[in-house]
Amino acid sequence: MTTPADSRPNLDRIRQEIADGYDEELELELEEARLDRILGDAPELEERDTLDRKIYFRELFRLQHELVELQDWIQHHKLRVVVLFEGRDSAGKGGVIKRITQRLNPRICRVAALPAPNERERTQWYFQRYVAHLPAGGEMVLFDRSWYNRAGVEHVMGFCTDAEYEEFFRSVPEFERMLVRSGIILLKYWFSITDEEQEFRFNMRIQDPLKQWKLSPMDVESRRRWEDYTRAKEVMLERTHIPEAPWWVVEAVDKKRARLNCISHLLSQIPYGQVEHPPVVLPERERHEDYVRHPVPSEMYVPNVF
Template identity: 75%
Template structure:
C-alpha cells in the first residue's frame, strides 16, 4: 500500500521531471527537421548520446551557478547589462533562453526592442535603450542593442554617414558613463561562419515551426554577408574599450557556444553563495465555517487531452 508520504515524494519527483522536459523541448528546437522526421542514426550513436548527456549535465550545473549569481546580484545591489550581438541565426536567442530559464524575471529581464517608431527616430539615439537600464539588484540582457546602428542600420542604409560617425563618437562615451555610474557592461559578439549561417537559414526555411524567424531583412542580410563582415570589423575596432571590451563567442557549435558564454559570464562577477534561512512550509489554516463554492462545469476548459 502506498503511503501519503510516498505519493508526495512521487509527485515531487514527477514535477522535477516535468521541469527537465523544458530542456528537451528547447533541444528539439535546435535539431534539423530531417533528423526529427526520420534520421535516427545520430540518436543511436553512443558518442552522440554521451555528448548530449555531458551537455545537459554542464548546462544544469551552470544554471545552478546562475541562480547563485542572481542571489548575489540582489543581495549586493549590483547592476549588470549584457549585450548579445551577432549575425542573424548566430544563436543569441538560444543562449539568452538558457541564461534566463531558471532565473527570476523580476531580477533578470530581457530587452529586445523593435524597430524605432516615428517619435523615437527624433530622440537622442541612446534614449530608448537608456529606459531599460537596470536599477540596483537587476540584470538586463539586451537581445541586440544600440549597436544596431553600427550593423544593420549601416548595411541597410537606415542611417546616414553623419549619424554613423556620431555613433562611434558617442558609444564609447555612453558606455564609460554607464560604467562610472556603477553599471557593469558586458558585450558578446556571436561569431558564425558563412556555411553555418546558410545551414541554419535553410533549416528555418524547411521547418514550418521556425519560418516565422525569417524576415525579409534576414534574407537580405544573407545576401550582404560581406557588407556585414566589414561593418562588424569596424564596430569591434572602434568600440572595444577597456571599460567595456568585446568578447567574441565562437558559435558554429550551438551547445559549446552556450556553455562557454555562460561560463565566461559567471567569471566576470565576484559572486558568492548567499546564505538563506531554512524554508519551512507552514500548515494551512482550516476553519469549520469555510465551504468551497463549486465551479460551474461550463466554466472549465474542455479536457481534450
C-alpha cells in the same frame, strides 16, 4: 524512410539541428514524418563533432545553478548588470539568452529586445530608448541586440546617414564609460558563425514550419549582404573595443559549446558568492468549521482532450 548511405551525414546533421531546438526536454522524440518533410533537398553537409548531449545537459544544469546564485548575489548587493548580445542573424543569441533566463526570476533578470524605432524615437537622442531599459539596483538586463544596431544593420541597410554613423562611434565609447563609472557592470558578446553555418540555419528555418517566423525579409537580405555585414562588424569591433567595456567573441558554430562557453564566461566576469537565506518553513493551513468550498460549474473547466 529509406536513406541512401551517402546522405546519412546530412540526415544526422539535420537530426542534430532539430534536437537542438528542443533541448529543454531531456527525453527527445523525433517525429519521422516531420523530419522527412524537413529533409527535402537539403544540401550535403559535413558531419560535425559536437558535444555529447549528456555532457551538455550536465554542464548546462550546473551553470544554471551558478546563475541562480549569481542572481541572488545581484539582488542582495543591489548590483546593476547589463549584458549585450550581438551577432549575425541566426548566430544563436536567442538560444543562449533563453538558457540564461530559463531558471531565473524574470523580475531580476529580464530581456530587452527592442523593435525598430518609431517615428518619435527616431527624433530622440540615439541612446535614449536604450537608457529606459537599463537596470535598477538588484537587476540584470540582457539586450538581445542593442545600441550596436547603428553599427550593423542601420549602417549596412542605409537606415542612418554617414554623419549619424560617425557620431555613433564618437559617442558610444563615452556612453559606455559613463555607464561603467556609474557602477553598471557591462559585458558585450559577439556571436561568430561561418558563412556555411548561417546558410544551413537559414535553410532549416525555411524548411521548418515551426521556425519560419524567425526568418524576416531583413534576415534574407542580410544573407545576400554577408560581406557588407562582415566589414561593418570589423569596424565596430575595432572602434568600440575599449578597456572599460571590451568585446568578447563567442565561437558559435556549435550551439551547445557556445551556450556553455558564454554562460561560463559571464559567471567568471562577476565575482559572487552564496547568499544565506533563512530556512523556509511551511506553516500549517488554517481550518475553519464554517468554511465551505463552492463547486465550480462544469462548463468552466478546460476540456480534457489529452
